[in-house]
Amino acid sequence: xxxxxxxxxxxxxxxxxxxxxxTGTPGKKTGRTSRNGTAxxxxxxxxxxxxxxxxxxxxxxxxxxxxxxxxxxxxxxxGFKETTTVGLANFTKLFSDGEFWAVVVRTxxxxxxxxxxxxxxxxxxxxxxxxxxxxVKILINVALIASWGMPxxxxxxxxxxxxxxxxxxxxxxxxxxxxxxxxxxxxFASGPQGLAVIMLLVVWGAxxxxxxTLSAGxxxxxxxxxxxxxxxxAGAIKVFRYVTLPILKPIIVMLTTLxxxxxxxxxxxxxxxxxxxxxxxxxxxxxxxxDKAFVVNDYSGGSAIALVTVLLLLGVxxxxxxxxxxxxEVE
Amino acid sequence: xxxxxxAPAVTTATxxxxxxxxxxxxxxTKLGWNLIGLLxxxxxxxxxxxxxxxxxxxxxxxxxxxxxxxxxxxxxxxFTRAFQVSDFWGPVGRSLIVSLVVVVIGMIVGLLAALAxxxxxxxxxxxxxxxxxxxxxxxxxxxxxxxFLLLNDxxxxxxxxxxxxxxxxxxxxxxxxTLRGFxxxxxxxxxxxxxxxxCTRTSAFMRVVFPLLAPxxxxxxxxxFIQAWNEYLYALMLMSQQNQTATVWLGNxxxxxxxxxxxxxxxxxxxxxxxxxxxxxxxxxxAAGLTAGAxxx
Numbered sequence: 001x002x003x004x005x006x007x008x009x010x011x012x013x014x015x016x017x018x019x020x021x022x023t024g025t026p027g028k029k030t031g032r033t034s035r036n037g038t039a040x041x042x043x044x045x046x047x048x049x050x051x052x053x054x055x056x057x058x059x060x061x062x063x064x065x066x067x068x069x070x071x072x073x074x075x076x077x078x079g080f081k082e083t084t085t086v087g088l089a090n091f092t093k094l095f096s097d098g099e100f101w102a103v104v105v106r107t108x109x110x111x112x113x114x115x116x117x118x119x120x121x122x123x124x125x126x127x128x129x130x131x132x133x134x135x136v137k138i139l140i141n142v143a144l145i146a147s148w149g150m151p152x153x154x155x156x157x158x159x160x161x162x163x164x165x166x167x168x169x170x171x172x173x174x175x176x177x178x179x180x181x182x183x184x185x186x187x188f189a190s191g192p193q194g195l196a197v198i199m200l201l202v203v204w205g206a207x208x209x210x211x212x213t214l215s216a217g218x219x220x221x222x223x224x225x226x227x228x229x230x231x232x233x234a235g236a237i238k239v240f241r242y243v244t245l246p247i248l249k250p251i252i253v254m255l256t257t258l259x260x261x262x263x264x265x266x267x268x269x270x271x272x273x274x275x276x277x278x279x280x281x282x283x284x285x286x287x288x289x290x291d292k293a294f295v296v297n298d299y300s301g302g303s304a305i306a307l308v309t310v311l312l313l314l315g316v317x318x319x320x321x322x323x324x325x326x327x328x329e330v331e
Numbered sequence: 332x333x334x335x336x337x338a339p340a341v342t343t344a345t346x347x348x349x350x351x352x353x354x355x356x357x358x359x360t361k362l363g364w365n366l367i368g369l370l371x372x373x374x375x376x377x378x379x380x381x382x383x384x385x386x387x388x389x390x391x392x393x394x395x396x397x398x399x400x401x402x403x404x405x406x407x408x409x410f411t412r413a414f415q416v417s418d419f420w421g422p423v424g425r426s427l428i429v430s431l432v433v434v435v436i437g438m439i440v441g442l443l444a445a446l447a448x449x450x451x452x453x454x455x456x457x458x459x460x461x462x463x464x465x466x467x468x469x470x471x472x473x474x475x476x477x478x479f480l481l482l483n484d485x486x487x488x489x490x491x492x493x494x495x496x497x498x499x500x501x502x503x504x505x506x507x508x509t510l511r512g513f514x515x516x517x518x519x520x521x522x523x524x525x526x527x528x529x530c531t532r533t534s535a536f537m538r539v540v541f542p543l544l545a546p547x548x549x550x551x552x553x554x555x556f557i558q559a560w561n562e563y564l565y566a567l568m569l570m571s572q573q574n575q576t577a578t579v580w581l582g583n584x585x586x587x588x589x590x591x592x593x594x595x596x597x598x599x600x601x602x603x604x605x606x607x608x609x610x611x612x613x614x615x616x617x618a619a620g621l622t623a624g625a626x627x628x
Contacts (some may be wrong), residue, residue, distance in 0.1 A: 042453045053466060055496075154602050167592065233440050265473075287471070293479075310473050
C-alpha cells in the first residue's frame with residue numbers, strides 16, 4: 001500500500017511538459033492566462049476557495065483568539081461599552097474554576113470512552129463481516145448505512161424516546177431480565193448514567209464509518225500472508241495480532257484520531273437530549289463554552305473555553321496529519 | 332505514473348475478491364457467525380426500526396406499558412399531528428434552499444481548488460493541501476461564538492444568506508478534499524492522450540476528465556447536501572424561531588407539557604427517510620471516493 005502511495009507522489013511534475021497556454025478550468029468559467037500561466041493558473045483556481053475560507057474560517061479563528069483576551073459581554077455586543085483587552089484574565093479565571101476542570105476531565109473521559117468503544121466494536125464487526133454469509137453481510141451493511149445516514153438530531157430524538165423513563169422500550173426490555181427492576185427508571189437522573197446513554201448514541205452513530213473503512217482495509221490484507229502465518233502454526237488471534245493489525249495500523253491510527261476529534265466536538269447529542277439545557281453534570285467542553293457565551297452572555301469567557309478545546313485537540317490533529325503525510329496521501 | 336492508473340483497478344479487484352473470501356468454511360462455525368451477525372443487525376438497526384414502528388402506530392399504543400414490537404395497527408395520524416404542531420413546509424423549504432445553494436457554491440469553488448491541488452505542481456501546493464485538511468479538523472462548535480459575532484456585525488444574523496456563508500466553513504474543505512480523491516484516481520494519461528490528439532487542456536478536461544468525474548461530483552454533492560441538511564447547531568443559533576430550519580423544527584414536539592413522542596417519531600421519519608435513502612444511494616460511491624481520498628490503497 002505504502003509503496004503505491006510514494007510513487008504517486010512523483011507524478012505531478014512530469015505532466016507539466018505538454019501544457020499549452022490555456023489552463024484547465026472546468027469550463028464553467030474559462031480563465032485564460034498567458035504563457036507563463038503555469039505558475040499562476042493553480043493559484044487562480046485556488047483563489048475563490050482560499051478567499052471564502054479566509055472569510056468564513058480564518059477570520060472567525062482569529063476573532064476567537066482575540067476575543068478570549070478581551071472582555072466582551074452583552075453590553076459590548078450592543079455597543080454600549082468599548083471592548084477592552086484584559087490580557088490573560090479570562091484564562092486565569094477559567095483555570096481557577098473548579099467546575100471547568102471537572103468539565104475538562106469529563107470531556108476527556110467521555111471522548112476516550114466513545115473512541116475506544118467505537119474502535120473495538122467497529123473492528124469486531126468488520127472482522128465478523130468477513131466470516132458471515134453474503135445475505136447476513138448485506139443485512140448488516142444496510143443497518144449500518146441506515147444508522148450512519150440518520151441525521152444526528154433525529155437519532156438523538158429516537159434514543160431519547162427509547163430511553164424514556166415511563167414509556168421507553170429499553171426500560172421495558174431490561175425489566176424483563178430476571179432480577180432487574182427498571183420500571184420507571186430515569187436514565188438522566190445522574191450525569192454518569194445519562195452520559196453513558198449519550199456515549200452509546202455517539203458510538204452507534206460512529207461505528208458504521210469505522211466498520212466500512214476497516215472492511216475496505218481488510219480486503220487489502222494479502223490472503224497469502226495470513227495463510228503463511230497459519231501454516232506456521234499461528235492461531236486466529238496471533239494472525240490478527242501479527243499480520244492483520246500491522247497492515248491495518250495506518251487506517252486504525254487515522255480512524256482513532258478522527259474519532260477522537262469528532263467525539264471531543266460532540267454537541268447536539270447532549271444538547272438535544274437535555275432539551276437545550278444540559279445540567280451541570282452533563283456539561284462537556286462544547287456545551288460549557290456554549291452556555292458561557294449564549295446563556296451567561298460572557299462571549300469572551302466562552303471563547304476562552306473554545307480556544308482551550310481547540311488547543312487540546314491540536315495534539316490529536318498533529319498525530320492525524322502526521323499519519324496522513326506518512327501514508328503519502330498528502331503528497 | 333503507472334501506479335495512478337493502476338489504483339482504480341486495484342480497488343475494484345479487491346472488492347470483488349472480498350465477496351468470495353470466506354467460502355470454504357465448515358458449516359457449523361458459519362452458522363454461529365451468522366447468528367452473531369444477525370444479532371449485530373438487530374442491534375444496529377433497532378433504533379431505526381423503533382422510529383418507524385412508533386411513527387406508524389396509534390399514539391395510545393406508543394405509550395402502552397407493554398410495547399408491541401411488531402405492528403398490529405397501521406395509522407398515519409401521527410403524521411397529521413406532526414404537520415399541525417408547527418409549520419412543516421417552511422422549515423423544509425428553508426433547509427432546501429440553504430443546502431442547495433451551499434452545495435452549488437461549494438461544488439463550483441471546490442472543483443476549481445481540487446483541480447489546482449491535484450493536477451498542477453506548484454510551490455506551496457503541499458501547504459495548501461495540509462491547510463485544507465487541517466481546517467476540516469477545527470470543531471464547528473468552537474467557532475460558533477466568533478461566527479455569531481461576525482454575522483451580527485455583517486447584519487446577516489437570522490438570514491438564510493448568513494447561514495449559507497457559515498455552512499461553507501465545513502462544506503468547502505470537505506468538497507475540495509473529496510473531489511481531489513476522485514480526480515487523483517483518473518489517470519492523467521487519458522488527458523495527455525487527448526492533448527496529443529490535439530485537444531487543448533480545457534477541452535481535454537471537458538471531454539475526457541469531466542465525464543469520468545461526473546459520478547464523483549454527483550456523489551460529493553449529495554453527500555454535501557446531506558451534511559448541510561443535517562446541521563443543527565448553527566441553524567439553531569443563527570436563525571430565530573420563525574426562520575427555523577428542518578432539524579431545529581424537530582424540537583417543537585417538546586414543550587413544557589412534555590414530549591409528544593409518537594408525532595415526534597413521525598416527524599423524525601419524515602426528516603430521516605429521504606436523507607437515509609439518498610445516503611444509501613451515494614454511500615457506495617462515496618466510500619470508494621473516501622477510501623481513495625483518505626486511505627487510498
